[in-house]
Amino acid sequence: MPNNICLKVPKKLGEKTISLTHKLEIVNKNLHIKNQQNNLYIPLIRTPNEEELSQLKNITQEIAIIDTEDFTEKRSTPETLTDALKRQLQHNLHSNIPHSFDVIGDIAIIEIPPELTNYKNLIGQVILKTHKNIKSVHAKASAISGIYRIRDLTCIAGENRTKTIYNEYNCQYHIDVARAYFSPRLSQEHHRVATLVNPNEAVADLFAGVGPFAIPICKLCPTAQVYAIDINPDAVELLKINIKTNKVENQIHPLLGDARKLANDKLSGIADRVIMNLPETAIDFIDTACQTLKPSGGIIHFYGFTRKPDTIDDLKTHFTHLIEQQGRKITTFHCIKRVRETAPYEQQIVIDAQIH
Numbered sequence: 400m401p402n403n404i405c406l407k408v409p410k411k412l413g414e415k416t417i418s419l420t421h422k423l424e425i426v427n428k429n430l431h432i433k434n435q436q437n438n439l440y441i442p443l444i445r446t447p448n449e450e451e452l453s454q455l456k457n458i459t460q461e462i463a464i465i466d467t468e469d470f471t472e473k474r475s476t477p478e479t480l481t482d483a484l485k486r487q488l489q490h491n492l493h494s495n496i497p498h499s500f501d502v503i504g505d506i507a508i509i510e511i512p513p514e515l516t517n518y519k520n521l522i523g524q525v526i527l528k529t530h531k532n533i534k535s536v537h538a539k540a541s542a543i544s545g546i547y548r549i550r551d552l553t554c555i556a557g558e559n560r561t562k563t564i565y566n567e568y569n570c571q572y573h574i575d576v577a578r579a580y581f582s583p584r585l586s587q588e589h590h591r592v593a594t595l596v597n598p599n600e601a602v603a604d605l606f607a608g609v610g611p612f613a614i615p616i617c618k619l620c621p622t623a624q625v626y627a628i629d630i631n632p633d634a635v636e637l638l639k640i641n642i643k644t645n646k647v648e649n650q651i652h653p654l655l656g657d658a659r660k661l662a663n664d665k666l667s668g669i670a671d672r673v674i675m676n677l678p679e680t681a682i683d684f685i686d687t688a689c690q691t692l693k694p695s696g697g698i699i700h701f702y703g704f705t706r707k708p709d710t711i712d713d714l715k716t717h718f719t720h721l722i723e724q725q726g727r728k729i730t731t732f733h734c735i736k737r738v739r740e741t742a743p744y745e746q747q748i749v750i751d752a753q754i755h
């Protein structure tokens with residue numbers, strides 16, 4: 400083992416010193432601290448600067464920096480992205496290091512803060528190194544926008560491709576992260592809705608994407624029929640592939656086009672349940688959803704955003720008003736909850752409402 404720079408400190412002051420080295424972010428977390436005679440040897444990632452040294456000396460003047468001790472590596476826990484980047488970036492950049500990113504199949508998608516733009520390729524390489532299952536890393540290059548709800552991406556490391564295969568709750572999806580919307584952060588929500596569907600239901604998924612509601616519904620409920628609409632031709636192509644991959648050809652009817660037009664032309668009054676996952680503008684399609692439901696009623700799963708100062712109650716009131724404008728009534732709110740935070744002060748909300 401090579402020598403490493405470390406702090407030698409009397410054992411009785413070890414705990415205090417270790418805690419300070421963590422606070423100063425100078426401890427080498429990949430190496431085991433060594434305990435020898437009456438001293439601890441704390442491995443460091445770099446030599447402390449004068450200010451840090453003076454803080455350490457405040458604990459005890461006996462503290463010493465030496466570079467002749469061998470340490471054993473901690474092999475069991477792989478280094479995290481944050482730790483690996485802290486080793487490689489200047490201290491003043493540490494607070495900008497991203498702590499998480501989305502993983503879809505073998506593709507990682509990360510938001511690079513503006514302060515780290517010059518280090519985006521390094522960040523990509525570190526992700527590849529610390530996550531062996533990832534083969535391609537993309538940086539977000541725009542917000543999600545447009546009617547297809549997709550964003551620009553820039554490949555920053557690994558294979559320059561956007562297609563992958565993703566598994567979620569026993570379903571397999573062919574995804575193209577650049578051409579059709581998909582979010583692994585909705586995985587629980589897809590599953591939650593699928594578990595609510597009863598035998599023989601007709602479901603209209605007005606904004607179906609590549610099928611993450613439609614497919615689990617059919618897998619969990621083999622007598623359900625799902626009409627899955629999307630306006631993005633790439634999404635519908637992928638949906639068709641996913642229908643075959645998951646062997647639900649007899650249950651899902653993929654439809655390419657505008658939900659308002661298709662639902663009005665082909666699905667009027669047929670649905671026991673309508674799914675509306677287009678949070679930006681689903682509120683403009685309440686008339687379509689009501690027209691698609693059977694005259695006897697059914698359930699709407701409505702997704703919307705609340706942006707401060709608007710609250711969930713404001714959204715609920717607006718939703719109720721629009722349903723009533725269609726001559727329908729809400730008999731029960733089965734569920735109203737926050738699904739996830741989508742931006743600072745912006746939350747995605749779901750309303751499950753029983754409509755008559």
Ligand SMILES: C[S@@+](CC[C@H](N)C(=O)[O-])C[C@H]1O[C@@H](n2cnc3c(N)ncnc32)[C@H](O)[C@@H]1O
Pocket residue numbers: 546547548579580581582585605606607608609610611612628629630631634656657658659676677678
């Ligand atoms: C937020 S994504 C949700 C996709 C899918 N339900 C999911 O959970 O991954 C919304 C989808 O609605 C589609 N879309 C937008 N406007 C539409 C419209 N007027 N008619 C049908 N689909 C539309 C977009 O192409 C996009 O795939």
